[in-house]
Amino acid sequence: MMNIRKLSVALVAVFIMVGFAYNNDRLYEISKNIEIFVNVYKEINTNYVDDVDPSTLMRTGIDAMLKSLDPYTNYISESQVESYRISDQGTYDGLGAKTKPIDGIMTITEPLEGGAAFTAGLKAGDQVLEVNGLSTEGRSSDDLERIARGVKGTEVQLKVKKYGSDQPEYVNVKRTGIEIPNVPYEGIVKDGIGYIALTTFTANAGRNVAKALKKLKRENKELKGVILDLRQNGGGLLREAIGVSNVFINQGEEIVSTKGKIRERDQFYKTTAPPTDLDIPLAVLIDKKSASASEIVSGTIQDLDRGVIIGQRSYGKGLVQNTMEVGYQSRVKVTISKYYIPSGRCIQSVDYEGGEPKEIPDSERNTFYTRNKRPVLDGGGVTPDIKMVDPLKNELIAQLMNDDIIFKYINLYCSQRDSIEAIGEYKFEDYNNFVAFAKAELKSSKSEGMKKLDELEEHSKEAGLSSIETEISAIRSKLLKYREDGFMKYESEISNLLESEIVTRYYNQRGKKEQQLLGDDVIDEAVRILSNAEEYNKILKG
Numbered sequence: 001m002m003n004i005r006k007l008s009v010a011l012v013a014v015f016i017m018v019g020f021a022y023n024n025d026r027l028y029e030i031s032k033n034i035e036i037f038v039n040v041y042k043e044i045n046t047n048y049v050d051d052v053d054p055s056t057l058m059r060t061g062i063d064a065m066l067k068s069l070d071p072y073t074n075y076i077s078e079s080q081v082e083s084y085r086i087s088d089q090g091t092y093d094g095l096g097a098k099t100k101p102i103d104g105i106m107t108i109t110e111p112l113e114g115g116a117a118f119t120a121g122l123k124a125g126d127q128v129l130e131v132n133g134l135s136t137e138g139r140s141s142d143d144l145e146r147i148a149r150g151v152k153g154t155e156v157q158l159k160v161k162k163y164g165s166d167q168p169e170y171v172n173v174k175r176t177g178i179e180i181p182n183v184p185y186e187g188i189v190k191d192g193i194g195y196i197a198l199t200t201f202t203a204n205a206g207r208n209v210a211k212a213l214k215k216l217k218r219e220n221k222e223l224k225g226v227i228l229d230l231r232q233n234g235g236g237l238l239r240e241a242i243g244v245s246n247v248f249i250n251q252g253e254e255i256v257s258t259k260g261k262i263r264e265r266d267q268f269y270k271t272t273a274p275p276t277d278l279d280i281p282l283a284v285l286i287d288k289k290s291a292s293a294s295e296i297v298s299g300t301i302q303d304l305d306r307g308v309i310i311g312q313r314s315y316g317k318g319l320v321q322n323t324m325e326v327g328y329q330s331r332v333k334v335t336i337s338k339y340y341i342p343s344g345r346c347i348q349s350v351d352y353e354g355g356e357p358k359e360i361p362d363s364e365r366n367t368f369y370t371r372n373k374r375p376v377l378d379g380g381g382v383t384p385d386i387k388m389v390d391p392l393k394n395e396l397i398a399q400l401m402n403d404d405i406i407f408k409y410i411n412l413y414c415s416q417r418d419s420i421e422a423i424g425e426y427k428f429e430d431y432n433n434f435v436a437f438a439k440a441e442l443k444s445s446k447s448e449g450m451k452k453l454d455e456l457e458e459h460s461k462e463a464g465l466s467s468i469e470t471e472i473s474a475i476r477s478k479l480l481k482y483r484e485d486g487f488m489k490y491e492s493e494i495s496n497l498l499e500s501e502i503v504t505r506y507y508n509q510r511g512k513k514e515q516q517l518l519g520d521d522v523i524d525e526a527v528r529i530l531s532n533a534e535e536y537n538k539i540l541k542g
Contacts, residue, residue: 037061041057044057059075059077062075063075066332069335070319070335072317072319072321072333072335073321073332073333073334073335074332074333075326075330075331075332075333076323076330076331076332076333077330095115095116095117095144095145095148095156095158095173095175096111096112096114096115096116096117096118096119096176097109097110097111097112097115097116097117097118097122098110098111098112098141099128099141099144099145100141100404101139101140101141102404102407102408103404104137105127105129105136105137106127106128106129106136106137106139106141106144107125107126107127107128108122108123108124108125108126108127108128109124109407110124110504111123111124112180112509113508113509114176115176116156116173116174116175116176117173119173119174119176120171120172120173120174122158122160122162122171122173123162123163123505124163124407124410124411124414124505125163125407125411125414125415126160126161126162126163127160127161127162127163128144128158128159128160129159129160129161129168130157130158130159131144131147131148131156131157131158131159132147132156132157133157134147148175149175150175151175152175152176152177153174153175153176154174154175155172155173155174155175156172156173156175157170157171157172157173158170158171158172158173159171163411163415164415180200180202181199181208181509182198182199182200182201182202182204182205182208182236183196183197183198183199183205183208183209183211183212184197184199184509184510184513185197185509185510185513185514186212186213186215186216187216187514188216188220189227189517189523189527190527191224191527191531192220192222192223192224192225192531193223193224193225193226193227193526193527193530193531194213194216194220194223194225194226194227195226195227195229195517195523196209196212196213196216196226196227196228196229197229197513198228198229198230198233198244199232199233200233200234200235200236201233201235201236201237201240201241201244201292201293201294202236202237202240203237203240204240205236205237205240205243205244206240206242206243206244206245206246206247207243209228209243209244209247210247210276213226213247213276213277213280214276217277217280223280224281224530224531225280225281225282225283225530225531225536226280226281226282226283226530227282227283227284227285227523227526227527227530228244228282228283228284228285228297228307229285230284230285230286230290230294230297230298231285231286231287231289231290231311231522232287232289232290233289233290233291233293233294234289234290234291234292234294234315235291235292235293235294235295235317236292236293237293238256238269238293238296238320238339240293241255241256241292241293241294241296241297242255242256242269242270242271242272242296244293244297245271245296245297245300245301246271246272246273246275247275247276247277248275248276248277248278248280248282248301248306248307249271249275249278249300249301249304249306250271250275250278251271251272251273251274251275252270252271253270253271253304253342254268254269254270254342255269255270255271255296255300255341255342256269256296256300256339256340256341256342257269257339257340258320258337258338258339258340259337259338259339259340260320260336260337260338261336265336265337266337267337281307281530281533281536282301282306282307282308282530283307283308283309283310283526283529283530284297284298284301284302284307284308284309284310285310285311285522285523285526286298286309286310286311286312286313286314286382286384287311287312287314287390288312288313288314288315288381288390289315290311290314290315290382291314291315291316291317292315292317294314294315295314295315295316295317295318295347295381295382296339296341298314298382299341299343299345299347299382300341300342302370302376302382302385303341303342303343303345303368303370303371303376304342304370304371305370305371305372305374305540305541307540308385308386308526308529308536308539308540309382309384309385309386310384310385310386310388310522310525310526310529311384311386311387311388311522312384312387312388312389312390313359313380313381313382313383313384313387314347314381314382315349315357315381316347316348316349316357316359316379316380316381317347317348317349317357318338318339318340318346318347318348318349319335319337319338319339319348320335320336320337320338320339321333321334321335321336322334322336342371343368343369343370343376344368345366345368345376345377345378346378346379347378347379347380347381347382348379349379349380349381350379350380357380357381359380360379360380362377362383364379365377365378365379365380366378366379370542372540372541372542373542374540374542375542385539386525386529386539388521388522388525391490391493391521392493392497394486394490395447395448395449395482395483395486396447396482396483396486396487396490397486397490397493397494397497398447398448399442399445399447399448399483400438400494401497403441403442403445405437405438405441405442405445406497406498406501407501408437408441409434409437409438409498410498410501410502410505412437413430413502414502414505414506419506420502420503420506423503423507423511423514423515424514424518426499426502426503426515427499428495428498428499428502431491431494431495431498434494434498435487438487439487442483447479447483449479450476450479453472453475453476453479456472457469457472460472492519496516496519499515499519500512500515500516503515
């Protein structure tokens with residue numbers, strides 16, 4: 001009981017100390033609710049029928065409190081802190097492999113080239129059963145990363161069941177420190193148009209994009225334009241967003257400003273170096289996974305009419321977080337401001353659904369204007385100048401990927417082949433075989449639409465609505481036919497996806513990028529626009 005009183009006194013004291021920044025009414029509300037919170041905790045601790053774990057109870061309360069704010073304000077426990085280093089710095093000291101629980105077993109989905117798992121001969125599809133004697137059962141990929149980490153050069157022992165083998169074996173893997181490249185590929189796609197892939201805004205992203213552009217110009221004297229691919233790029237460091245923008249935008253231009261509750265902390269960020277190229281025609285590719293720093297770059301390029309934006313509307317994350325120590329090596333990541341790009345707009349989504357930004361209609365978004373007076377919208381991401389349909393946005397392909405059916409098939413396919421043809425020459429020609437495999441797997445798998453229909457059927461039975469059973473059965477038949485027809489309708493898209501993933505097994509990340517460029521409608525549209533000066537300029541002039 002004494003601990004509860006001490007907690008109450010300490011919490012109230014803390015809020016009294018910080019309360020001078022608020023008016024008396026706000027200080028009273030804070031103190032009152034802190035006291036209520038402590039009293040509720042005291043009653044639960046004293047009277048609840050079962051013993052409660054204070055750490056679990058408090059973590060639940062903290063998570064619920066922060067969840068009511070936005071998806072990016074969250075608590076980081078001591079055990080989670082280390083995993084954030086990868087996303088911030090782009091470095092990895094450990095197994096050097098992407099993993100995922102598949103059918104309840106931790107599975108390597110991609111060994112990173114040059115990493116410990118890759119060097120030890122582990123491949124996609126291999127299952128990791130134990131790490132240094134600790135079972136991986138029931139653990140997440142983050143858990144595996146944490147327990148596998150250690151001093152660079154030391155060994156970690158894995159109990160592994162390699163794909164196709166029934167017998168587990170022990171493999172000693174030497175931990176390595178590898179840098180995950182943020183520009184995994186640059187090259188010419190076609191017709192004198194260059195291409196640069198930027199996958200994350202980790203350290204030196206701006207320098208690496210500039211380096212890639214200089215290389216393209218040096219090796220291709222008649223370079224007509226360049227494509228900057230920010231698809232699937234979830235963002236990263238703010239300074240690197242400015243650095244990447246600076247490659248194409250003049251020195252001294254304001255790129256982004258951040259504004260929050262405390263006006264004295266508002267910041268204005270400008271480019272600080274001479275640009276690499278102000279004039280080369282530029283197309284920036286974005287999709288629904290392009291977020292944060294990707295949206296700063298694409299939105300700035302659009303606002304300053306420096307290039308054409310092509311693809312799907314971006315994610316819609318216009319918030320800035322700061323991470324603060326809160327004791328016992330734990331931290332809280334708090335949204336402290338919103339960022340605004342040159343037109344004055346903020347692209348932050350104003351509503352959420354299931355923790356994800358909710359797409360709002362254009363009619364509910366405010367209008368701003370680019371330097372050339374083209375109308376652009378705030379709230380809910382960057383809208384491309386040229387909108388493209390997402391070829392993978394259909395329920396069948398989503399199910400094939402989410403249920404790991406494509407992954408499982410490729411494991412089987414690659415286990416029967418030591419090598420494949422060179423990139424550009426390889427063609428997946430076993431589509432009927434894949435369809436047969438996928439249909440067999442789908443018998444025990446349900447799409448999101450089918451799951452919702454099951455819920456409706458269950459609800460109708462509980463409510464005694466037997467009259468709609470016929471309609472539900474008819475809808476079920478239509479969903480099954482839609483899935484059946486989808487294999488034929490989306491044969492090209494599924495084959496391209498299979499080719500890309502198969503090539504990754506033999507030629508790693510750079511090979512994957514090269515392969516993806518061969519059948520990409522968005523790339524083809526970017527090449528078309530950059531090759532047509534009249535249409536390119538017309539878009540930018542509005």
